[in-house]
Amino acid sequence: MGIYLSEKMKTKLLVLALLLMLLSAPLAQVVYAEDTTDGDDTGGGTNGDGTGNGNIDPLVYQQIKEVTKARWWNLYYLYTGQQGGEDDGDGDGDGTGEYDGPEIPEDLDPELRNQLMNAWMEMTRAEEMEGENLQTAAQQHLRVMRMLRNTWRKYQKDNPDIVDDTTEPPEDPVDGGDDGLPTDEELTEIQGQLVNRFQERFRDSVTTMFQFYNDVEDDLDPDDAMKAYNALYHAEQKLLRIQERINAGDYEGAIDDLEGAGNDLGDEYDDMEDPQSAQLFKTATKLQAKIEKMIEKKERKAAQGEDTSGDDDLINQLKGNIDKAKNDHKENKGKGNDNDNGNGNDKDKEKKPKKKKDE
Amino acid sequence: MFMGPMRRTFFFIAFLSLSLSTIPLSWAQEDYTPVSLTFALYSDGTARTEYLVESDALQARIEVEIFGPPYNHLVIRDDEGNPLVYSTEEANVTVDSLGALELTFTYLTMSLTTKEGIVWTFNVSTPVSTRIVLPEGAAIFDMSDIPTDIGVDGSRQYIVLEPGDLSVYYMIGLPDVESEAQEALTEAESHLGDLESSSYVLTEARSILSQAQDLYDSDQYVESKNRAELAVTTADETVEDAVNAYADIGRASEAVSQASSDGRIDGLDEAQSSLEAASTYYSEGNYVEARTYALQAYQQAATAITPKSNSLLYAGILLLAGLGGGGYYYMQRIKAKKPPSGVPVDSSQAREVNLDLIFWHHQDLRLEDKEVLRFLAESNGEAFASEIRDRFEIPRSSAWRLIRRLVNNEIVEERKIGNQSLVRVRDKYLK
Numbered sequence: 001m002g003i004y005l006s007e008k009m010k011t012k013l014l015v016l017a018l019l020l021m022l023l024s025a026p027l028a029q030v031v032y033a034e035d036t037t038d039g040d041d042t043g044g045g046t047n048g049d050g051t052g053n054g055n056i057d058p059l060v061y062q063q064i065k066e067v068t069k070a071r072w073w074n075l076y077y078l079y080t081g082q083q084g085g086e087d088d089g090d091g092d093g094d095g096t097g098e099y100d101g102p103e104i105p106e107d108l109d110p111e112l113r114n115q116l117m118n119a120w121m122e123m124t125r126a127e128e129m130e131g132e133n134l135q136t137a138a139q140q141h142l143r144v145m146r147m148l149r150n151t152w153r154k155y156q157k158d159n160p161d162i163v164d165d166t167t168e169p170p171e172d173p174v175d176g177g178d179d180g181l182p183t184d185e186e187l188t189e190i191q192g193q194l195v196n197r198f199q200e201r202f203r204d205s206v207t208t209m210f211q212f213y214n215d216v217e218d219d220l221d222p223d224d225a226m227k228a229y230n231a232l233y234h235a236e237q238k239l240l241r242i243q244e245r246i247n248a249g250d251y252e253g254a255i256d257d258l259e260g261a262g263n264d265l266g267d268e269y270d271d272m273e274d275p276q277s278a279q280l281f282k283t284a285t286k287l288q289a290k291i292e293k294m295i296e297k298k299e300r301k302a303a304q305g306e307d308t309s310g311d312d313d314l315i316n317q318l319k320g321n322i323d324k325a326k327n328d329h330k331e332n333k334g335k336g337n338d339n340d341n342g343n344g345n346d347k348d349k350e351k352k353p354k355k356k357k358d359e
Numbered sequence: 360m361f362m363g364p365m366r367r368t369f370f371f372i373a374f375l376s377l378s379l380s381t382i383p384l385s386w387a388q389e390d391y392t393p394v395s396l397t398f399a400l401y402s403d404g405t406a407r408t409e410y411l412v413e414s415d416a417l418q419a420r421i422e423v424e425i426f427g428p429p430y431n432h433l434v435i436r437d438d439e440g441n442p443l444v445y446s447t448e449e450a451n452v453t454v455d456s457l458g459a460l461e462l463t464f465t466y467l468t469m470s471l472t473t474k475e476g477i478v479w480t481f482n483v484s485t486p487v488s489t490r491i492v493l494p495e496g497a498a499i500f501d502m503s504d505i506p507t508d509i510g511v512d513g514s515r516q517y518i519v520l521e522p523g524d525l526s527v528y529y530m531i532g533l534p535d536v537e538s539e540a541q542e543a544l545t546e547a548e549s550h551l552g553d554l555e556s557s558s559y560v561l562t563e564a565r566s567i568l569s570q571a572q573d574l575y576d577s578d579q580y581v582e583s584k585n586r587a588e589l590a591v592t593t594a595d596e597t598v599e600d601a602v603n604a605y606a607d608i609g610r611a612s613e614a615v616s617q618a619s620s621d622g623r624i625d626g627l628d629e630a631q632s633s634l635e636a637a638s639t640y641y642s643e644g645n646y647v648e649a650r651t652y653a654l655q656a657y658q659q660a661a662t663a664i665t666p667k668s669n670s671l672l673y674a675g676i677l678l679l680a681g682l683g684g685g686g687y688y689y690m691q692r693i694k695a696k697k698p699p700s701g702v703p704v705d706s707s708q709a710r711e712v713n714l715d716l717i718f719w720h721h722q723d724l725r726l727e728d729k730e731v732l733r734f735l736a737e738s739n740g741e742a743f744a745s746e747i748r749d750r751f752e753i754p755r756s757s758a759w760r761l762i763r764r765l766v767n768n769e770i771v772e773e774r775k776i777g778n779q780s781l782v783r784v785r786d787k788y789l790k
Contacts (some may be wrong), residue, residue, distance in 0.1 A: 073580060144504065187444050194457040
């Protein structure tokens with residue numbers, strides 16, 4: 001038996017569901033981010049539950065195994081004072097009959113003795129798991145390390161004097177002296193050069209974006225076209241004023257203004273009615289800025305006689321991305337226009353400003 | 360159809376939703392993307408950090424969160440290596456990136472490590488795969504997760520962990536018994552190989568080294584290391600024996616040649632047989648036996664005599680019999696009258712030893728040789744070998760070697776009297 005809903009109600013419900021989808025879309029990234037950074041103090045990390053069937057490099061596994069084994073022997077020699085273990089397999093401190101490691105002296109603290117034996121047995125079990133699942137076996141070795149760390153805590157607590165004897169670290173100076181730190185003079189000089197170059201690239205990007213604007217203006221809503229044009233025009237004007245600041249040597253002020261110009265450009269794009277169009281301009285502007293940077297880098301490398309083929313490839317790829325974004329937008333808007341039942345606004349289109357690239 | 364506009368609305372909003380979820384909202388959100396992160400840890404707990412991020416080419420200034428404030432020696436460079444101006448506020452660093460494609464942050468921080476006893480803990484929360492290089496001599500004790508890579512970089516161990524809340528526990532100065540054993544084995548193998556390339560036969564040392572390897576294979580690292588070291592010592596001792604044996608064989612060979620050229624061929628066959636045996640043992644690597652036979656050959660060659668005619672032989676036999684009888688009688692008398700303190704037998708004639716002259720001529724004498732010479736000086740310049748052994752409480756073989764040295768240095772001479780060996784300071788060292 002179905003529940004009857006009016007068509008109006010159905011429409012409302014659909015729109016509501018879609019709005020919920022829309023609102024939750026950005027959250028998906030946050031949730032994903034939280035998943036990837038999950039962790040706890042007990043050592044359960046991103047792939048640390050031992051139940052996953054994730055693949056582990058056999059060489060990495062081998063290293064983990066060796067590290068675990070080496071720690072066991074380290075602690076065995078440290079706790080027992082032995083200078084050589086007899087691997088006769090007759091050690092069995094807890095009566096289970098399982099322990100098959102080197103003999104652990106009876107006079108060792110029973111808790112330590114048992115922990116050492118358990119760690120050995122867990123290590124053996126890990127090795128037995130190798131054939132089935134390396135990931136699980138590796139997790140088992142990590143558990144053994146944790147057990148060993150616990151034995152160390154106890155040993156350290158019970159033997160503070162012995163532990164103190166071994167606390168002297170080897171000479172290991174940090175190579176982080178003042179050498180290589182730039183001086184304020186160097187920073188200021190370089191900053192001046194970089195500000196100038198950045199301003200030039202920004203200006204070139206905006207100029208190219210006017211061409212981009214001309215290419216896509218027919219696909220924009222008239223108001224959005226105006227907003228996009230104005231955004232670029234305002235940026236262009238600001239960059240001219242920034243040039244004056246740079247010429248006056250006011251680099252800090254120029255950077256403040258450059259930052260502002262970039263943010264304002266983004267904000268003005270955001271004011272566009274159609275979010276797709278806004279995103280298109282934002283993406284294209286970013287890609288264009290990267291292209292300008294790559295071109296500058298390529299020219300500098302070419303001047304030094306270095307190979308620039310890789311840079312050319314990247315520049316072409318970025319240009320291709322812009323073209324793709326442009327085409328995708330055009331296709332989507334085309335569909336959208338079809339859906340407008342032919343109610344296009346040809347009058348508004350005529351009012352859209354035109355800007356030449358060399359303007 | 361009525362559903363037409365509704366379907367269009369659905370597709371439009373779905374498209375928008377998809378676009379917003381997949382296209383990075385980069386203008387309003389973060390202006391950088393973490394690329395790589397490395398922490399090189401040092402024994403004092405300092406972490407030298409290198410953080411690489413991709414930045415926005417359109418941004419003049421970006422804010423990046425770094426790890427573990429407070430920090431020092433912070434340097435930020437763009438993708439061309441230019442140092443950039445920055446300001447900091449806690450973990451946030453505002454960089455004048457000026458359109459850089461990449462930014463590299465390098466700095467030192469001590470706030471990511473803690474120490475409990477001798478166990479260090481490194482904790483950090485990272486957004487990108489992270490490489491952690493441990494201090495020199497540090498051993499991993501535990502880690503928060505299975506690493507994607509683990510190995511040794513130069514002499515320092517490193518691990519690479521996936522992004523997240525990372526912890527690495529390590530100890531510095533813990534003896535790495537396995538590595539030490541491995542090093543000892545390698546060193547022993549190399550040492551023995553060098554000696555063997557000089558044609559020495561090191562059977563015993565090889566056997567010990569093999570045992571060391573077996574012990575290593577069964578995880579008995581300390582014992583393995585001890586064995587490997589013993590293999591080296593044994594090899595050195597064997598070489599010393601070989602050198603001595605070689606010298607003794609040479610001396611014996613000369614003695615045999617000398618006897619032969621002197622016509623002292625009686626007893627020379629035995630000397631030659633002993634010499635051949637010595638050479639065989641030497642080539643087999645049994646240098647101790649080689650030496651024994653070489654010395655025997657030398658003595659036999661030295662005592663070889665010129666053959667006599669039959670009449671003379673009979674006379675000689677009679678004479679020897681007489682001497683033997685006389686000698687026996689003499690010995691019995693000595694035994695009856697032997698003084699308790701090792702006074703030499705022939706004490707009728709005072710023999711005062713010039714020790715200074717001996718020591719001056721033979722400045723490389725061993726301490727024990729000098730002591731024996733002093734004893735001989737106190738004993739009228741002569742004593743039986745047995746008396747020397749008793750006096751110094753040394754084994755027969757040691758006494759024999761000691762006396763051989765003094766004989767070879769021509770300080771003393773040795774005479775057989777009955778079954779006993781009388782050691783006597785040569786006349787040239789008497790006052």
